[in-house]
Amino acid sequence: MRRTPARRPTIKDIALRSGVSESAVSFALNGKAGVSETTRDRVRRVADQLGWRPSAAARALSGEGSATVGLVLARPASTLGVESFFLQLVSGVQEVLATRRLGLLFQVVEDLSAECDAYRRWWAERRVDGVLVVDPRADDPRPPLLDELGLPAVVIGSLPPGDDGTGHPGITNLWADDARAMASIAGHLHGLGHRRIAHVAGLPDLTHTRRRVQSLRAEAERHGLDVTSFPTDYSETEGAEVTRRVLDSGTPPTAIVYDSDVLAVAGLAVAAARGIPVPDRLSIVAWDDSVLCRTTHPALTALVRDTTAYGRRAAEELLALLDGGVALRVEDELPRLEPRGSTGAAAP
Incomplete structure (x- = not known):
């Protein structure tokens, strides 16, 4: 159903509610002389009740939109x-x-x-x-x-x-x-023989995070993969912590998919610190390409877009x-x- 856009409160609305003239409202709201302190206080209270805010556009020289x-x-x-x-x-x-x-x-x-x-x-x-x-x-x-x-x-x-x-x-x-993009990653790793894949994801309530997780699960069912997704706040700190956790599990993954370049670089650093060679023992994929992905050693496999x-x-x-x-x-x-x-x- 099409909604009627809400109407912004105006100086006229404040004047009607306050029982004073529009010029008095203008004086009160702009801190000018010409109204009593009692009137000024009443006008400001009414303005707050109505949710009135000064118009940035009205302050612009053109007065037409905010540009x-x-x-x-x-x-x-x-x-x-x-x-x-x-x-x-x-x-x-x-x-x-x-x-x-x-x-x-x-x-x-x-x-x-x-x-x-x-x-x-x-x-x-x-x-x-x-x-x-x-x-x-x-x-x-x-x-x-x-x-x-x-x-x-x-x-x-x-x-x-x-x-x-x-x-x-x-x-x-x-x-x-996002679903087709994740499917392309899963297909690439499956073709390389990977069956245990971890997914270091972003914020769990984001729509694109959910689509990626669901797509990876669907590809896991189709190809017989063992996959698990772990949400993070996109920080390198959480990226590194989740990587340590999955690598310390009883059956660590042979490949990890990261939802950003920052997460992927953090994971690569953890692998290096633990002496885990990439890609000989662990493959890494970054969701978005960047200069970070291209300048690490080894350079990171990544999803590329402009x-x-x-x-x-x-x-x-x-x-x-x-x-x-x-x-x-x-x-x-x-x-x-x-x-x-x-x-x-x-x-x-």
């Missing part, structure tokens, strides 16, 4: 310092925004609740014309919220199962097939929405597996 799009990351800040995926994604976004002289308002928050609060605040203050949304989750509250606010958005990554995007008139979904182009396409789809286009569901190019020195035949 800005937003991006919020609800990830631990400690995991982003060496995360090449988001740097490349943002680079692609910026390339496109620059052609229209649009700015990018970027914020890192601690959780999904804080991300939703940021959208509400940006909408109330008219700070952004649209947003880019990453890391879709199961039972994700963000698409319904953006529908309610009427804030155009591009969700980057697969929506939750059962959500085909048609219920979100202002949201385009740009996604790549993440900068992915960011450009996301920004182009958002601009299309802002220009009055319709919301779409757009499948991006499938990442391809590039075998390198970190994968080889399973040890007998």
Whole structure:
């Protein structure tokens, strides 16, 4: 069902509720003389009750829109310092925004609740014309919220199962097939004789994590593999800790698939510290390629895609929405597996 976007409270609304003139409201909210302290306090209380925020666009010289799009990351800040995926994604976004002289308002928050609060605040203050949304989750509250606010958005990554995007008139979904990509990894390792495979995954509530886990399980059933997935926060600390745990098990895997380049490099370091040769006794695959994967020894087998182009396409789809286009569901190019020195035949 199409929802009617919520209406932002205005100075007129505050004036009606407070029982004063619009000019008095303006004086009170802007700290100007001309109203009593009692009136000023009453106006500010009403403004808070209505959820009013000063409009960033109204402060702009043009007064027409914010000329800005937003991006919020609800990830631990400690995991982003060496995360090449988001740097490349943002680079692609910026390339496109620059052609229209649009700015990018970027914020890192601690959780999904804080991300939703940021959208509400940006909408109330008219700070952004649209947003880019990453890391879709199961039972994700963000698409319904953006529908309610009427804030155009591009969700980057697969929506939750059962959500085909048609219920979100202002949201385009740009996604790549994580299930097929994971199947290509499983097929590669199976062809090399690997039967015991560990999967060091990312955050467990992310839609793409769940799709990867489910795909690997399906391939395990098809090929007769023994697979186990272990969630992490994407940090090198947890990547290393999980690697130590699986290598210390009674029947350690002969291959490990990591959900990021950072996790994979952390795992490679653990193997080296324990004197486990890669790939003679352990094969390693990284989900996203980066300079980290290409400069380790051995170089890491990885899924390769043009993440900068992915960011450009996301920004182009958002601009299309802002220009009055319709919301779409757009499948991006499938990442391809590039075998390198970190994968080889399973040890007998």
